[in-house]
Amino acid sequence: MRKIIFAAAVATAAIAAQAPAQVINTPTTFRGFRIEGDIGWDRARANGVGQNNMGYGGTAGIDGQIGKYFVVGAEGTYWNPSKMWGDNNGNNMATTGNGGSVSTKAFQEWDASIRMGFLAQPDILLYAVGGYATTRERTLYTGVGGTGVGGYRNVGWSDGYSVGGGVEYSISKMFFMNAQYRYSQFSNHTSRQRATLGFGVRFR
Numbered sequence: 001m002r003k004i005i006f007a008a009a010v011a012t013a014a015i016a017a018q019a020p021a022q023v024i025n026t027p028t029t030f031r032g033f034r035i036e037g038d039i040g041w042d043r044a045r046a047n048g049v050g051q052n053n054m055g056y057g058g059t060a061g062i063d064g065q066i067g068k069y070f071v072v073g074a075e076g077t078y079w080n081p082s083k084m085w086g087d088n089n090g091n092n093m094a095t096t097g098n099g100g101s102v103s104t105k106a107f108q109e110w111d112a113s114i115r116m117g118f119l120a121q122p123d124i125l126l127y128a129v130g131g132y133a134t135t136r137e138r139t140l141y142t143g144v145g146g147t148g149v150g151g152y153r154n155v156g157w158s159d160g161y162s163v164g165g166g167v168e169y170s171i172s173k174m175f176f177m178n179a180q181y182r183y184s185q186f187s188n189h190t191s192r193q194r195a196t197l198g199f200g201v202r203f204r
Contacts, residue, residue, distance in 0.1 A: 030065060030071045033062050034176070034203070038198045039056050041055070042055035043193045044081065047103070055080055059076070059200070061074055070116070073115045075111075076111065076112050080107070104188075106135060110133070110134050113130055115127050123169060129180075132161060133159070135157065135190070135192065136155075137155075137186075139155075162182055162185075165181065166179055175200070175201060175202070177200070181193070
């Protein structure tokens with residue numbers, strides 16, 4: 001499913017990137033393939049408790065311009081909280097109804113998104129982004145059912161969606177930087193917020 005969504009997003013951006021040159025009346029550097037590195041603040045939340053971390057990641061995408069002011073693109077993003085959560089018991093414990101406890105620990109996240117933007121200035125893009133998200137998590141159960149027996153369970157991936165927005169500045173035809181906020185919600189009721197700074201290179 002995630003491959004189909006990402007392929008459709010890339011096809012949309014590729015069509016925009018190949019739009020006839022005569023409809024582009026404002027010079028822009030927001031076209032073509034791009035890669036960037038990202039760093040920033042991360043807050044993951046589960047069982048009603050949140051935990052702050054710093055994180056890092058990267059993005060690869062393609063953009064095209066429609067008319068004078070609009071940019072559409074597709075991107076894939078990797079994100080990883082660098083500190084994770086402090087220990088195996090986690091910092092987001094919640095008591096269950098049967099005398100036990102459960103903790104969820106979040107790891108890396110992957111997103112496949114569509115990005116749509118407006119050129120506020122020839123070198124400044126305001127944009128919204130949204131799409132599919134998946135994250136790797138581990139759940140620890142302790143003393144469930146009064147047995148006193150605990151162990152790791154449900155180590156795997158949880159799917160959901162990610163939405164957000166930001167501003168991107170073209171330093172030159174090749175280099176750019178951006179600031180972005182994203183919110184991700186997953187099917188097992190965990191969520192993540194992140195605010196990042198990105199620095200990248202564009203290949204036209």
